[in-house]
Amino acid sequence: MDAPKILKDSKNKIRVDFERTSLAERLKAKYLSTAFLGKVIWKIFRLVLLVGIAYIILFPFFTKIAGSFMSREDLVDVTVRLIPRYPTLDTYKYIIKENSYFQAFINTFLLSLMCAAVQTFICAIVGYGLAKFKFKGNKLVFAAVIFTMIVPHETIKLSMYMNFKFFDVFGLYGMLNDALHFSETGSIDLINSYWPMLILSLGGIAFKNGLYIFMMRQFFKGVPDELEEAAYIDGESTFGTFFKIILPISIPMMITIFIFAFSWQWTDNFYTDLFFTQSGALMMPRIITVPPSLSDDSFAAQGLYESCIENTCGLLVILPLILFYSYLQRYLIQGIERSGIVG
Amino acid sequence: MNATKADVKVKPQAAKKKKPASLDKKKAHAGWFFVLPFVVIFVAVYIPIIINSITFSFNELEIQQMGGYELIFIGMDNYTEALFVDSGFVPTLVSGMRQLILDIPAIVIFSLFMAILLNEKMVGRTVFRAIFFIPVILSTGIIDTLDQSNSMMNYMQNAGEEMGGEGGQATANEIISAIDIQKLFQNMKIGQGLVDYVVNIVNDIYNVVNRSGVQMLIFLSGLQSINPAIYESCKIDGASAWETFWKITFPMISPMIMVNTIYTVIDSFTSKSNQVMAYIRNVYDSAANGQVLASAMSWMYFLVVILLIAIVAGLLSMYIFYQRRD
Numbered sequence: 001m002d003a004p005k006i007l008k009d010s011k012n013k014i015r016v017d018f019e020r021t022s023l024a025e026r027l028k029a030k031y032l033s034t035a036f037l038g039k040v041i042w043k044i045f046r047l048v049l050l051v052g053i054a055y056i057i058l059f060p061f062f063t064k065i066a067g068s069f070m071s072r073e074d075l076v077d078v079t080v081r082l083i084p085r086y087p088t089l090d091t092y093k094y095i096i097k098e099n100s101y102f103q104a105f106i107n108t109f110l111l112s113l114m115c116a117a118v119q120t121f122i123c124a125i126v127g128y129g130l131a132k133f134k135f136k137g138n139k140l141v142f143a144a145v146i147f148t149m150i151v152p153h154e155t156i157k158l159s160m161y162m163n164f165k166f167f168d169v170f171g172l173y174g175m176l177n178d179a180l181h182f183s184e185t186g187s188i189d190l191i192n193s194y195w196p197m198l199i200l201s202l203g204g205i206a207f208k209n210g211l212y213i214f215m216m217r218q219f220f221k222g223v224p225d226e227l228e229e230a231a232y233i234d235g236e237s238t239f240g241t242f243f244k245i246i247l248p249i250s251i252p253m254m255i256t257i258f259i260f261a262f263s264w265q266w267t268d269n270f271y272t273d274l275f276f277t278q279s280g281a282l283m284m285p286r287i288i289t290v291p292p293s294l295s296d297d298s299f300a301a302q303g304l305y306e307s308c309i310e311n312t313c314g315l316l317v318i319l320p321l322i323l324f325y326s327y328l329q330r331y332l333i334q335g336i337e338r339s340g341i342v343g
Numbered sequence: 344m345n346a347t348k349a350d351v352k353v354k355p356q357a358a359k360k361k362k363p364a365s366l367d368k369k370k371a372h373a374g375w376f377f378v379l380p381f382v383v384i385f386v387a388v389y390i391p392i393i394i395n396s397i398t399f400s401f402n403e404l405e406i407q408q409m410g411g412y413e414l415i416f417i418g419m420d421n422y423t424e425a426l427f428v429d430s431g432f433v434p435t436l437v438s439g440m441r442q443l444i445l446d447i448p449a450i451v452i453f454s455l456f457m458a459i460l461l462n463e464k465m466v467g468r469t470v471f472r473a474i475f476f477i478p479v480i481l482s483t484g485i486i487d488t489l490d491q492s493n494s495m496m497n498y499m500q501n502a503g504e505e506m507g508g509e510g511g512q513a514t515a516n517e518i519i520s521a522i523d524i525q526k527l528f529q530n531m532k533i534g535q536g537l538v539d540y541v542v543n544i545v546n547d548i549y550n551v552v553n554r555s556g557v558q559m560l561i562f563l564s565g566l567q568s569i570n571p572a573i574y575e576s577c578k579i580d581g582a583s584a585w586e587t588f589w590k591i592t593f594p595m596i597s598p599m600i601m602v603n604t605i606y607t608v609i610d611s612f613t614s615k616s617n618q619v620m621a622y623i624r625n626v627y628d629s630a631a632n633g634q635v636l637a638s639a640m641s642w643m644y645f646l647v648v649i650l651l652i653a654i655v656a657g658l659l660s661m662y663i664f665y666q667r668r669d
Contacts, residue, residue, distance in 0.1 A: 057478060129375075149609060152620065154613075205384060267487075303494060
């Protein structure tokens, strides 16, 4: 190719004239190469894979939704597959009415909100303490956090129940009781109250809290020390620095933790079944039963119908969560993206 | 870090001279206040719970009418009963551990792959991300319990299979049959074991997807924290995407692989769908004296899993690359 020619148009302007490859040639070079072909194949493969897995994730929800509108007639009709021929809202109506859905909703909402708020804050504090201070015993405390995460709930189910049924810290209450005689048993019965969950949350040892503490710790490790040093030089105390500087910048991460804590507490049926027995506050797990008006043993496909009803109950349980998630999902990913968790 | 080491060394002198504590030391003490809520509740509530649970496993339990309970010490009887008398426990434990070991690579590799896909720039990325994290939020607890024996879901999936005219031979949940995969691998020299493994994973994909949500998030954040300048310089040096993955992404993400492997072990052995846990739960509810027997079984299971975690962590830590941060 010839060297580009420089033409002087006017005093302040020049024009560079060079031979350009024709458009067809350029397009050919760009689109008829193996690299481009590979890219296209990869993109198609990626799309197919993502759509396929998205389908696998969403299909159970579709079946649940389809099943929730089915009436008895649909279940014996062999031509009905996913779309009911005789749609009905009876299932929803009776579940909401007879399983006292709204009462369970309010109770669960209060419990989840309380737990999530407390856990988010406590895990942030503990995570900060573990990440930024080299006090003696730091490693031991961190090991304890991991320990609470590893011990399965089933292992301590019985003793946890016993502990809160006959609650007494180091026999202190018993001693006070011996002196002052407030009650017969010498211990406090905390079952059927919000106290067990509140106590566990306050200590950051409730459901999956080990994971939250770990995530917060990793997040704070990525925060540069200079930020705090600057605040110390300006005469801020350790706590002042934490509340004025560190907490505001960790809000995205805390929203992520809050989303986890709230939704896992919402659908949790281990602790709620354990601490709220039949006579206590009604929680979401216990509305998963067949309402009396819909149970009829003479019907041939009753087992299947009951399964549909139970799935509808499940759907009603997670319905508020779906709304909550669809509103907050971008924060979930943003929080993680900005966190820069390091291993 | 050096400051703390120095602190420890000068401590005896400092105590003698009654010097005011240094700034670093003061700061270090403040750390205790931050972890105080955890430490207090851990010592006051959690440790007694753990100790009780261990004690229960050596005792027989009688709940009294008045409130309160009585323990009768029986030594190792619960353990020997679980190991030698109960016919189901040991086989369940063995097959459960085998399943766990097989599941770990599937979940870790799948979540890493998905995290890389979801990290690429493309149309509809936010939608896909939102969908992929649905199981983390929704398919826990109640829904997990419901899905374990869901006759409605089986019915509807069966319906789909029959409509497809595949014949009634394939079971409800199979997406692909073993024959398809065998045809695919026929000409490659791959052992039968690996083929079966891949087939099982693909058929169990719903389960794998459900269990890899948190891992995907952790990998995603790890991928985000890799400096883009490294990729840029790689590209300038003419490295292909394949090389870039093995030379840059993989080493940089290797600490996350460790974290996720351990998390996967913890998560799957404490989850409800775990067969050993299901067995123990069954014992807890059914057998006479089952509650203490269940404690004994779950402590044994716990020890086995701790051993597994130690082995996995030991093996992986030999290959981990930590970027030096100055």
